[in-house]
Amino acid sequence: MSQNKIRAAILGASGYTGAELVRLLAGHGGFRIVALTADRKVGQTMGTVFPHLAGLDLPAMVGVDQVDYADVDAVFCGLPHGTTQEIIAGLPPHLKVVDLSADFRLADTATYAQWYGHEHKAPALQREAVYGLTELARDAVRKARLVANPGCYPTSAQLPLVPLLRAGLIDANDIIIDAKSGVSGAGRAAKEANLYTEVAGGIHAYGIASHRHAPEIEQGLSAAAGRPVVVNFTPHLMPMSRGILSTIYVRLAAGAAVADLRGELSRRYAGEAFVRVLPEGVVPATRHVTGSNHCLIGVFADRVPGRGIICSVIDNLVKGASGQAVQNMNLMFGLAETAGLEQQPLFP
C-alpha cells in the first residue's frame, strides 16, 4: 500500500520546520518520506538530529544535490531564503513544490530585492508561484505547481485582516499589529540572543519597523484593500517555544461596529476546519493551539470609540509553517485538506 503513497522529499530537514514536517507526515496516510536533505548535518540520521523522531523509519540525510528527484513527487523546501530560488528553479518540472522560505512570497521582485538585499534569481518562477494562505487562496493552490508558503506572522495577521479589508469594515490606514512570538520562529541556529538564559523570564520587541514580514503582510492587505497599505508591525520575542499572538488594533470604518467585524469573520470562516472565530468575550491564547494547525480569532470592542481589537493565535511551526505546508500539498494532490492535520492541540 505504501507503494501508492505520494513520495515526498524534505529539503532542509535539520531545522525545526523540517522536524515538524516529519512529525506531521508520520501521521499522514498519504505521503511517504523518501528523501531528507541537510547541509552541515549531512550523513546524520533524523533520530540523531531530532531524538524525539528516532522511532521512525526514515532515510538518512543527504545533500540537496544527492536526491534522485525522478523518484519524488512532492517537495517541501525548507532551505534558507536566498539559496532557495536557484535550487527550486533547478528541480525537474514534474515535481510539486511547497516552499517554506520567503523566496517566492513577494510577487513584486523589486520589493524582494529591497528587503532581502539581492536581486531575485528566478523571476519567471515567481510569476508562477501561488501565495498559499490556504483559506484565502484555496482554488489557486489546488492548481499550483509551486506554492509559496506564508510566513508565520503574516498568517496570523492576514487571516483576520484580509476579509475585513475586503468587506470595507476597517480603515486600511490605521492598522497596528503587535505580535508576540515563541522562540522556535528564530530557528535552530546557535545564536547568543536565543540562548535559554537570554530569553527566559523576559520580553522585548525586535525588528521594530524593519521586519521582513511587514512587506509580506502589506502585500496581502493591499490586495484586499485595493490600494497600498502600510502597517505598523512590531514583533516581540518571548519565552515560549511555540506560538504567535497578534494583537491587532484597528479603526472601524464609518458605520461599522465591532459586532460587524466578528460577524464577517464568522461567516467567512464558517466552514473552515482550522480557523475558528470565537464567541464574544472569549479570548484566544497561544496555548490553545499548540501543535495543531488551528487559528483562533477573537474580536473585541475598544474603550476608545470607533476602535476595535483583534486577537489571532497560531502555532508558528504548524499553521505558521509546516502544517500549512501540508495543508497546501494536500490540496495540490487532491487529498483531503485536513489529512495529517487532525491532531488536537497539546495542553498543558
Next chain:
Amino acid sequence: MSQNKIRAAILGASGYTGAELVRLLAGHGGFRIVALTADRKVGQTMGTVFPHLAGLDLPAMVGVDQVDYADVDAVFCGLPHGTTQEIIAGLPPHLKVVDLSADFRLADTATYAQWYGHEHKAPALQREAVYGLTELARDAVRKARLVANPGCYPTSAQLPLVPLLRAGLIDANDIIIDAKSGVSGAGRAAKEANLYTEVAGGIHAYGIASHRHAPEIEQGLSAAAGRPVVVNFTPHLMPMSRGILSTIYVRLAAGAAVADLRGELSRRYAGEAFVRVLPEGVVPATRHVTGSNHCLIGVFADRVPGRGIICSVIDNLVKGASGQAVQNMNLMFGLAETAGLEQQPLFP
C-alpha cells in the same frame, strides 16, 4: 459507522488527565465519547473548561450519577482517590473500567489503608483489579474488567527496574530513584505551591521518604525480586508542564556488567511500540517524549565500580496516565494496542 464505536465515558473529565483522554480519543477511530462528568464544573462544556478542545463535538459535563451507564461500554475513571472505590463498585458489571486513580493499585489493602489514611472500601473489587503496567501485564490486562492504571512515577521506575530484578542483574537492596516531574502531575487544583511564580525558575524535592508512589513502586519491585524491596524514592518538582525523568542508581549483581543490563532491557522491550532502550551513550530527555506514549530508557556505567545509572523518561500525562489508560482499554476491547496513540512527540 460511529454507531459501531465503543461508547466511552470519562468520569472526572475536568482535570488534566481528563482533557488528555479527550485529546487522545479524538484521534482514535475506535471510541466515541458519550459522557463526561465533573464535580464543581458540572454543566459547563469541555470547550469552556479546556478551550484547546473547543473545536470538538462533545457532550456537556454532568454529575457522575447522571450518566446512563446502560449506554456506555468503557469507563475511564479519573476521580480523586478515596471516592473512587465506592463509585466503581457501584457501576453496572457490564462495563470495562480503567481507573486512573490510586484506589486499586495496591493489592494489599492494609498497605492502602496505611498510606491513604482510610480503610479500603471495595476489597473484593481490589482482588479482581489488574495492575495495568501494560508491557509487563499484557495478558492479564486483556482479560481484565477493572484495570488499575499505574501512577506516573511508578511507570517510569518499574519499566526499567522490573526486568532487571527478574533477571537478577541488580541488587534489590540498593535502589535509589531520583525523579523529576513536571507540574501537571499535581493536577489543576488551585494551590499556592503550584502557581507559576512559585514554580518557575527553580527546583526542589518534595515528599521525601513519604510519597505515596513509593509503596506502589515497591509492590512491583518486590514481586519482581521475589522478596520485599524498599527503595529510596525522591521526587522533585521542576518548571516544566509535562514529563518525568527518573534517574535511577543501582548496584550491579555480582558478575553483572552495565552492558548486561542494557542487553536485558533491549531484549525485553524489543518488540514494543512504546518502550525504547537507547543505544550506549545516548541520553534520554523528557522533551523527546512530550505528548507521546513513549518511554525512553538509557543505561550508563557509573564511575563507582559495580554501580550503574538508568535514565527513564515518559510524559506523565500520557504513558504516565491517559495514554497508558487508552493502551489498556485497547487491549481490553481487543483493539490494536497502539490505536489512538500513534502521535509523535511534540518538540520543541
Next chain:
Amino acid sequence: MSQNKIRAAILGASGYTGAELVRLLAGHGGFRIVALTADRKVGQTMGTVFPHLAGLDLPAMVGVDQVDYADVDAVFCGLPHGTTQEIIAGLPPHLKVVDLSADFRLADTATYAQWYGHEHKAPALQREAVYGLTELARDAVRKARLVANPGCYPTSAQLPLVPLLRAGLIDANDIIIDAKSGVSGAGRAAKEANLYTEVAGGIHAYGIASHRHAPEIEQGLSAAAGRPVVVNFTPHLMPMSRGILSTIYVRLAAGAAVADLRGELSRRYAGEAFVRVLPEGVVPATRHVTGSNHCLIGVFADRVPGRGIICSVIDNLVKGASGQAVQNMNLMFGLAETAGLEQQPLFP
C-alpha cells in the same frame, strides 16, 4: 544606632509586594521593620511564608489591629483594595503612609466607585492623598502624609507619556498601550488561571477594555493633556515572574518628529537615578530591569508616517510597587531618594 532608624510597619506582608518591601528594607540603612501583618497567615514567621527571607531577624506576623502604632513611624500598606480605605483612615495621624493598593489612586471618588464597585469609604483622606509617581510628583510627595503608590501598568505607561503630552508632542486621541506583564502582578492567591501549567509556554490578553488600571492611566494623561483622554490599554499575561513591557503606539503631533520625543524624554529624565531613556536603536527588555527600581524607555520611528513607538520596561514588583513605595517613603522622611534601591538588576 538602629534605635535611630525609622520604625516601619508593613501591613499585608504575606504577599509578593510585602516580601519585596522586606527584601528592599533589609538592605536599607534607614528603616527598621517593627511590625508585619497578615490575614490568613497570622502567627507565622516571614521565613515560613517566604523561605528566601528566613535568614532575616523579623517580627512575627500579627493581625492588622494588633500593631502598636505608637511605636511606628512609617506604614507601608499592601492590603487588598476595598478594605484599605477604612484601615488607613483609622491609623493615628502621626504616621506617614504609602499605600500600595488602588484605594487612593483615583482622585475622583465617583470614578473609583464606578470601577471598584462600591462607594469610596474615606473621601476626605482621598483629597489629602498624593499620587506618588515619584519622578512626576517629587515635591508633593516630599510633603505628603499619605501617598497613593501608583499601579504597575500605570507607572510603565505614564513615565513616557506624561512628559510627551505636556510638551504637546503626541496626539492625545490616539494612544494604544499594549502591555505584557509577568505573573507576580496577579499576586500570590491560589487561582487556577495562575498555575504554572496554565501560564507556561503561552500568552493571552486579558481585561480587554475593562482593566482597572485604565482609568488610573487616563487620570494622569488627562491632567498632562489638559483635557479628557481615553486610551486603549490591553494587558497580556505571559510566562515570566517579574516585569512589564508597555509597547505604546502614538501619533505624532503636527510638526513633531520621533527624535523630538526622544529628546524631550531625555531632557525630562536627565538627572533621574531610576529612569533612563535609551539611545536611538537600543531596545529595552524587561530582563534588563529585574529586581531593580529602573525604568528604561526606548523611542522608535514607525513605518507608518506620522507615528511612533515607545517601549517602556519596569520590574512590576519594584518600580511598579515596592521599590517606588520605598522611593516615596525616602522622600517623605527626607532620606536620600535612592536609599535601599541601589541594587543592580539581576541577569540572567
Next chain:
Amino acid sequence: MSQNKIRAAILGASGYTGAELVRLLAGHGGFRIVALTADRKVGQTMGTVFPHLAGLDLPAMVGVDQVDYADVDAVFCGLPHGTTQEIIAGLPPHLKVVDLSADFRLADTATYAQWYGHEHKAPALQREAVYGLTELARDAVRKARLVANPGCYPTSAQLPLVPLLRAGLIDANDIIIDAKSGVSGAGRAAKEANLYTEVAGGIHAYGIASHRHAPEIEQGLSAAAGRPVVVNFTPHLMPMSRGILSTIYVRLAAGAAVADLRGELSRRYAGEAFVRVLPEGVVPATRHVTGSNHCLIGVFADRVPGRGIICSVIDNLVKGASGQAVQNMNLMFGLAETAGLEQQPLFP
C-alpha cells in the same frame, strides 16, 4: 574616597560570571573596577554587552594584554580554562588573584592533565594556589595570593559532605550526587544545546560519569575522609537560568543517625553568614537563594534503613562563582567577608 578603594580588574568580563562580578562590586564599597577585558567583544562597553549594567560608569573592555597592571590591586580572572594558567603566571607578583576557572583547582597536576587534556602550564603556581571553598579554608584564603575559586557543583556538594566525612558520620564509599543545574552554568557561548527551544520544558542528564567537576569533588572529599573517595556525580540540565540543587544520597556510618548529620552541620556552620542548615522537615529550593551568596542545606531520613538524603542549594553564579570570588577577595584584603554580598535573594 574612591581613591582609597581597592582597584579591581576583571579578566573575561563578557561572560555571565563577569557580569555578575560587576553587579556585586557595584554594590560593594571597597572595590573600584579599573579594568575589564574581553576577547571577541574587545572595544565594546559593558552596557552594550550587558544592557542591564548600562547605567554604571565602567571602563570599556580591552584585551587582556592591554591592562596596565601597575594600577591594579586585585584580579578576578574569568577566562576559559587552559589559557588561564599562562596568563596568571605572567601577571605581576604584587597582584592578588581569584581565578574562577578550573585551572588551579586540582592540586595534582597529573589529575588535571588527565581530565583537561593537556599538561598543566604553571605547576609552580599550582602549589601556591589555595582552593577557596571559603567556609572550609578561611585561614588559608586570608593569606593567599592566588585563590582557585571552586566550581559551582563542587561548592554545593562539598559544603555538606566535607564536615560529615571529617566527622566520620557517613560512608565514604557510597555517595551519590544527583545535581540539577540552571543553564547559566553553561556560559554565554552560542550553542545549539543551550537554545531556549532546546532547554525549555524538559530535563536530561549530561556528562554522566565524565563531568570534570567529579575529580574536583573527589579531591575535597578524599582529603576530608583521609583516603581516596570516588563518587557518583550526575549533573542534569534544566530550564532555569540560575541555581543548583544537589540531592545527595549517603549511607550513614555505623551508629550514626540522620539527626547526628544535621547536628554536625548545624554546629559546623553555626556562625556562618552564608551557609544555613535548615530545621528538620524544611526543604531547600533553588529559588530561595537566587541572586544571593547563600547555601541552604537540608538533611532528611531515608525510608531505606541506614541511609540519609541531603539537599543543598546555591545560586551557581553567586556562591557557585562570582559571589564566592568576592567573598574570597574580601578575606584576602582584610575586608569584612560579607561586604558586597548582603543582598537578599530575589523571589519570585
